[in-house]
Amino acid sequence: MATTQELTAPRDVRPPDLESLRCFLAGAHHPTFRRAAKAVALSPAAFSDRIARLEEHLETTLFRRSTRRVRLTPAGERLVPQAERALAEARACIDVVSTEDTTPPFDLVVGTRFELGLSWLVPMLDALEAAEPARRIHLHFGQSDDLLAQLDRDHIDAFISSARLTRAGLAYARLHEEEYAFVASDDLLKKHPLRKARDARHHQLLELHPDLPLFRYLLDARPGDEVWAFERMQFLGTIGAVRARVLDGAGVAVLPAYFVAEDLKAGRLVSLLPRTKLQVDWFRLVWKEGHPRTESLRRLGTTLAEHPLQ
Numbered sequence: 001m002a003t004t005q006e007l008t009a010p011r012d013v014r015p016p017d018l019e020s021l022r023c024f025l026a027g028a029h030h031p032t033f034r035r036a037a038k039a040v041a042l043s044p045a046a047f048s049d050r051i052a053r054l055e056e057h058l059e060t061t062l063f064r065r066s067t068r069r070v071r072l073t074p075a076g077e078r079l080v081p082q083a084e085r086a087l088a089e090a091r092a093c094i095d096v097v098s099t100e101d102t103t104p105p106f107d108l109v110v111g112t113r114f115e116l117g118l119s120w121l122v123p124m125l126d127a128l129e130a131a132e133p134a135r136r137i138h139l140h141f142g143q144s145d146d147l148l149a150q151l152d153r154d155h156i157d158a159f160i161s162s163a164r165l166t167r168a169g170l171a172y173a174r175l176h177e178e179e180y181a182f183v184a185s186d187d188l189l190k191k192h193p194l195r196k197a198r199d200a201r202h203h204q205l206l207e208l209h210p211d212l213p214l215f216r217y218l219l220d221a222r223p224g225d226e227v228w229a230f231e232r233m234q235f236l237g238t239i240g241a242v243r244a245r246v247l248d249g250a251g252v253a254v255l256p257a258y259f260v261a262e263d264l265k266a267g268r269l270v271s272l273l274p275r276t277k278l279q280v281d282w283f284r285l286v287w288k289e290g291h292p293r294t295e296s297l298r299r300l301g302t303t304l305a306e307h308p309l310q
Helices: 018-029 033-039 044-058 074-096 114-131 144-152 186-191 197-202 239-247 257-266 294-305
Strands: 063-065 070-072 106-112 135-141 158-161 170-178 180-184 204-207 232-235 253-256 281-288
Touching: 018 033, 018 044, 018 074, 033 044, 070 074, 074 294, 106 114, 106 144, 106 294, 114 135, 114 239, 114 294, 135 294, 144 158, 144 281, 158 294, 170 294, 180 186, 180 257, 204 239, 204 253, 239 253, 239 257, 253 257, 281 294
Parallel strands: 106 135, 106 158, 204 232
Antiparallel strands: 063 070, 158 281, 170 281, 180 253
């Protein structure tokens, strides 16, 4: 008579194939299987069959399916970082047997905000190409929220930002510390000095937009019980526009120190509360974990870190 152990099929311990993992990650990064199938050049039916066979192989459900979208199960969420690492390691097999002389040309699209791109990245393009001749860098300009959306859609490979990102699934290379300065025009300060928090009632605060208040870098460095009540605020969208308005005497602002260094040196702007050391952030190169060019992106981060901001 057969025992229970004899009647139970042994668990399949073979690792899942890489193509199945690639399809799984496409499903994880797209709202529907139809869009995921298109991303991996399969028909919707073939894609669904591939996912079903992977779930059968792993003996677990990876997606919750509905008529409108699919969502990861807890098991699927746990599999995402492991699958990304597995694909990255598989791609690394190519890198370890290749030399710089035999690497075929490839493109990387790097996102950056407009002012940083023009003052720092554009002048550096030749140096970046010389550092890795097979790699061609293309630029995409936008604000941090747009750049993150472009990364999610795989329209760019990486972006440079000092925004505080807490999302999972992102990899970083730290580039440069970003210092800030609280500034105003000399003419404005002659009319309305700003030496203490209560003086803010005579001034307009110029900012990027409500979700990215640079003034927080000053507030975080000041006593917690201080009250800064400005006469009004104006949001301008870019640091270039904020700088232009400050130079015109339209208000005060916190701006990246590198961006106003020449203005301070030439006396066009004056540093407010110079004894207060404002909080700092870091510029980082950001990309998706498991990117097929991860090693090149790391090398790009190293090269960028060697070139001072300007």
